[in-house]
Amino acid sequence: xxxxxxxxxxxxxxxxxxxxxxxxxxxxxxxxxxxxxxxxxxxxxxxxxxxxxxxxxxxxxxxxxxxxxxxxxxxxxxxx
Numbered sequence: 001x002x003x004x005x006x007x008x009x010x011x012x013x014x015x016x017x018x019x020x021x022x023x024x025x026x027x028x029x030x031x032x033x034x035x036x037x038x039x040x041x042x043x044x045x046x047x048x049x050x051x052x053x054x055x056x057x058x059x060x061x062x063x064x065x066x067x068x069x070x071x072x073x074x075x076x077x078x079x080x
Contacts, residue, residue, distance in 0.1 A: 012024070018054065018056075019054070030049075031049045031058075031075065031077065032049050032050065032051065032052070033048065033049065033050070034048065034049055034077055034078075035047070035048055035077070035078040035079075036048070036049050036060065036075050036076060036077055036078060037075070037076045037078055038058070038060060038070050038073040038074065038075050038076075039073055039074045039076075040070050040071075040072060040073030040074075041072065041073070045060055045062065045068050045070065046062070046063070046078065047060040047061050047062040047063060047068070048060065048061045049075075050067070053069055055069075055071070056071075057069040057070055057071045058070045058073075058075070
């Protein structure tokens with residue numbers, strides 16, 4: 001099942017480009033708009049998930065309004 005989904009994603013990426021795939025990801029239920037904590041190789045960040053960049057990075061708005069692009073990490077939802 002996972003392999004089939006990966007193949008479909010790869011086919012869509014190859015035929016329609018990354019922008020189409022990113023738009024589809026953003027339409028699905030996800031963490032955008034939620035308060036999160038991310039443990040990444042560059043450190044720990046806490047803020048609100050606001051976007052997915054054109055490179056597939058999670059964009060987080062920190063409490064001081066700065067934005068951080070996270071390419072990889074472990075995400076935890078924060079209930080407030």
